[in-house]
Amino acid sequence: MIQFDKVTKTFGARTAVNKVSFTVEQPQMVGVIGRSGAGKSTLLRMINRLTPATSGRIIFKGEDILALKGATKRRWQRDCAMVFQQFNLVPRLDVVTNVMLGRLNGHGTLKSLFNIFSKDDVAAALSALDRLGIAQEATKRAEELSGGQQQRVAIARALMQDPHMILADEPIASLDPMNAKIVMDSLREIHERDNKIVLCNLHTLDTARTYCDRVIGMRDGLIVFDGPPSELSTDVAREIYGADESFNEAATSTSIEGNGQTNPAGVMAPAAAVSG
Amino acid sequence: MIQFDKVTKTFGARTAVNKVSFTVEQPQMVGVIGRSGAGKSTLLRMINRLTPATSGRIIFKGEDILALKGATKRRWQRDCAMVFQQFNLVPRLDVVTNVMLGRLNGHGTLKSLFNIFSKDDVAAALSALDRLGIAQEATKRAEELSGGQQQRVAIARALMQDPHMILADEPIASLDPMNAKIVMDSLREIHERDNKIVLCNLHTLDTARTYCDRVIGMRDGLIVFDGPPSELSTDVAREIYGADESFNEAATSTSIEGNGQTNPAGVMAPAAAVSG
């Protein structure tokens, strides 16, 4: 479905993404992992065209989306919805409007400038919100919601775009474990029910293991691992994270349930207490 | 040396400090503990005369310091240096000037108004800073320093006052564990080397245990405990904090070393990792 062909991005002397090539054949939930600065965000942002690529091609339905311009580019942006770590909502607008903003691309500029949305839009937005379980917050301002709720609004907005794929850049990094689970569950549910590609940057291994069909590991802009989560051994993880023997996965875990072997229950409690 | 005699402070209907009487006979490091609102700050501020007392006397060298006025009052303020939770430095002035402010009381008003300090003052300020290990920051503005460094500047200012005693109002409450340790070590060192009374409000038991010769526990303006730290059992702590069975000291610990029994080693590590 979508094919990456030697996609590269350099910032000055620094190569953030280095000739990355891979293909997603069928609707999968793909997790991208790697330590900070590995190039995960840059990769996703290039797909959505938020960051221009330096070279390479990304082929979707036979078209190089890196070459799109103007209205077709914006049309493509609509087709690959993006979910951000910091939610990127408009804080002072109410939730339902925020969700409806996902449809801006289909609307006439003038009409949208005057805040005119159709009954259809409202209904679609409400059903998206309902699907994420926050329809009752529809009339609140986005900034009044908790982080987890805001992220769900962001996902609702993504749904509203009716996209071919959803790109999520560390969607749970700013959330507490409880909300992280809800958000990841929602993404998974969307992937399963609507059969959409979900490309999700994650910074914790256990989340990737739990939710993804396929995991891509990046290091210094290169893909160093690509396979099913089951192949993701501690050794591989060490390679991805460039960590030494002392690497302890628990340190980055955000799960609240504790996935058995890697995350001993009880560790979280005092940690949470300290930060609280 | 200093004797408290039924010292009372009421704010309207509220009695913040209630007929407190105790005596510090020789240079001791005294920790005052108690939960928020117990009256700890009020007590210290009354000694330094930042807050006027409602009734009672505080006798130092045969004089009731609560009755001092004008220049003698300011002279006394200089003699009992105060260290604050929020450092209370002048952020836009440079570090060395901030320290020299400790000498304001000895100086002519006019001279000091024009920011004129002698070579002696500079030397003394630098040696105080050096003692706290931050002489190299002397020319920076106070606001450019980290919290821990600022608190050390504040202690240097206190040293500069060449006081009979140092009052410290939760000096480590705004600091991270690492800096907290440095600051408490410094206070202890001053107490030991210069043989000064240090009266220190603390909100964690283990700090009091580790550093103080004597602990005073306050609750609702009353002294409910006065004795060496060794007598400070969990039961007593519960009484001071008015906590129920679930009271868990670890939740408030800020030690980075882990004091054996109450703070199991290893708990801190992941917590630090999460916050890092």
Added chain:
Amino acid sequence: MAIDTLDAPVIDHERVFERVQRRAWITIAAPLAVIAYLTYTWFAFGVPELLERAQPDRAVILATDSVAYKVHVVKDFRRDEVDVAIEGERTATYAPDDYPDWVVVDGERIEVDLGQGYLVEIAGQTARFTVPGYGTIVSTAVADGVETQLPPGPVPEWLRDDPRKLDARPSLDRRVQVTRTKIEVHNYFGGWENFWFPFNSQLHGMSIGQLYALALSGDRLDPQTSNLWFIVNEFLENPDWQHGHVFVALFETIMMAVLGTITAAAFGLPLAFLAAKNFTPSLILRFTTRRLFDFLRGIDMLIWSLIFIRAFGLGPLTGALAIAFTDTGSLGKLFSEALENIDNKQVEGVRATGASQLQRYRFGVIPQILPVFVSQVLYFLESNTRSATVIGALGAGGIGLVLVETMKTSRDWENTTYIIIMTIVVVIAMDQLSSWLRRKLIEGK
């Protein structure tokens, strides 16, 4: 899913849609209201008639005039004299033996060559104006008007033929007028004439190199002063441009702004302490000071300057005091707000060392409000430079007055343009200076 919705009320689509629609209405209604108001004022201000009456050609004349100058060649029948003068000014009249080469006087006949085939011949009371591509206009001044013969064909737009006057302006830079008393020919040239040195000065027309050499040379043009000083003096005393006068006026304006602002700051700061809650417990004192600030601000600079003109006469002092009065109110209010917002921790820290009241202010308060103080004063300095030109125009003096006078008599637009450019330069310079100082003093860069 839907964990949160378990007990929550079911959201009503209709109601949400109504909300969304209501907001859409508001979004549309607000601009509509503004447009309605603007339409009302459009008619209330009488814009349609205004547009009808507007004289865009004035703007063209104005624009031409501000970048060009004209030389008048006038034949006056009553005095029976010929004058060739820049802008028709007495001070810039060419001597009869020194006419520019496009004016040829031969006894009673005058030939004015306006270039590109345009030619005016004046003989007796008759002017023959040859216009390429049109023909020759012959116009004679008679006892009760002018008699004109035009070439055959329709009368062109640039020509106004009236029994009392002929006015022909075939191009923007050539004009011939004939009335029964005189024939007047205007020839336009680009640039600002006599800008550096007056018409009759020895230095007129010298290049920079020549001037430089002259300034260094020992042979004094004027035995009284050095050459450099002579050059400067000739420049400043230029009667058409009056650089000296303009510079003095600019200086007056800057002085008004600087003095006014500093004075306002000097009085505003101490008074601000009296108006701040945390420094003045006395309610009466505080209230009085605040009302004083309101009064000073509310009266308005305009009215203050009118009062001061009566008391102190005309000049920069009046302007400075008017600015000082108004801004004592504005700055005082701002400072008192800044004082009320100071961080008490710092004051307490200083106080705990046994510092006296004054020392507490000096080290606990001043460092906090100094940045506000400096930056506000600099902001005001910049905007007061502009205000000073305005109240100057109302009578206090300075560049504003010079400007208004020049404009009111709307004669030499190049003079006006010059003064405007100087004013703008000064305002922009003050703006840059103040933001440079602000960066320097506050951010320490």
Added chain:
Amino acid sequence: QDITEFRIGILGGENASDRLRSNECLREKTEKLLGVPTKLFAPADYNGVIEGLLGGNLDMAWLGASAYAKVYMTNPDAVEPVLVKINVDGSYGYHSIGFARVDREINSLEDMKGKVFGFGDPNSTSGYLIPSIEIPKLGYSMTPGEYFGDVVFTGGHEQTIIAVANGDIDAGVTWADGLGAWEDGYNSGALRKASDAGLVDMTELVEIWKSPVIPEGPIVLSKTLPERVKLDMTAMLASLGFMDKECAYSFMAGEVLGLAPINHSEYESIIAARKAKN
């Protein structure tokens, strides 16, 4: 008592710098005569000079009759009139002239019904006081809306001329000596100046009204000046025409016969007129 400086106010009408320039010779003469620094001040309007005299900030000025009346009425002890200008032909006054644009089809006050009429400066004799008294006498009320559609102040003679030429107002009043040809803007006066300056084309304007002769305004000196200074100044000004023709020409803005002594009583009628306006 002695004075430390001498300050001369110059009435508006011309470009301030021109005014200062044409009076420079007078300033030099005065400085030489009195031996104190002498300064020229050119305020924005009539009122500026009036205020200056009232505030004691000016020692000498050449006022219009109405402006003098205002000074006198506000403070009779402020100034005293000393000299008045006499025209070349021996006449001693000037006229207020009402005028309009030719193409507006206005040829007399008769045609002004419902139109906009403009005065100049409220302190001007010819630009306000006299027409505001004389025109109603002819039966045309000066209350805005009664006969004229509106009555406005343009601010000064130049502005009136520009406003009429521009069509902002239908007709206005200004001053002229009433001698010579209309096409030139008469021999002297505001119209002549504007026409000379190329500001207006007199053939586009038409006269619609002319007042009776208005007495020339006086040169006044501050009453607080020492008697010696007053005498010296008066003598110097009175002889200016013989001593320095060029200076007299630029000071008095044209050819004049000279200056003659005058006293307050000559202006009683103007004062009465002005009083009636209050």
Added chain:
Amino acid sequence: MAVAALEQEIMSLRKRRQLYSLIGVLLVIGVVVSGYSKSNSMNSGGFFQGLSQFFDYPSEIVVEAWQSGPAFFGIMAGFLPAMLETLNIAAVATLIGGALAVVLAMASSRNVDSWGPLIPVTRRLMDITRAFPELIIALFLIFILGSSPVPAMIAVALHTAGALGKLFSEVNENIDRKPIEGLSACGANWLQRIRYGVMPQVAPNYLSYFLLRLEINVRASAILGFVGAGGIGQELRRTIGWGQGAGDETAAIFVLLFITIMIIDQVSSYLRGKLVGSDRAH
């Protein structure tokens, strides 16, 4: 730790700083003292002589106003239409200038994805329109358009566009770009991003500056009336010019102006307080 060396450095640093402060203070004092003596000599009247006459003019007016008795309020009411005209000038100018300022601000801040080459151009444009005193533009336009409120309105609007544009673009510099990015990712075009990503963030600050400007513009419009732009300023010029006899009218206008400015001042600072919590002049 070379504390001794540090001490040397600090001492010299402090000496230098003290010297600079001293020079600065002396400079300011010098400017003030010489400036006042210079302007005192340039003024036609002197400062000390003037002090005694300070109250001459106000008292003249007050006496006349007092003598007119209750009729004073009638006179005041009579000037209401003129005051209203001034208010209209200010309001229209602020609206139009404010709208221009929004456009300029959006075109001049990098932060809102403005087109790069446009930024320096619009910035200079704002600097220049800001530097023009309203008076100059008004006089020019009066020359071309004739005496009416319109020149004043245009003049004030132009100046407002520059002044507000600068403040607005400063607000733009400080916005959070995340919502804009979120909208980009939805495929919103530039106008839509401005409308939903920028406007909601900046609206309160814009409004606050707008109100402040309205207040300033009322004063400016009143002053422009003085040069022939209509409104209360024109009336004031007439009554002041006439002097004695019109003192009650002058007083009435002063009072009316004072009250109007006070009301606008109070209302606008109240509204601004509500909008952004605190206010800053300019």
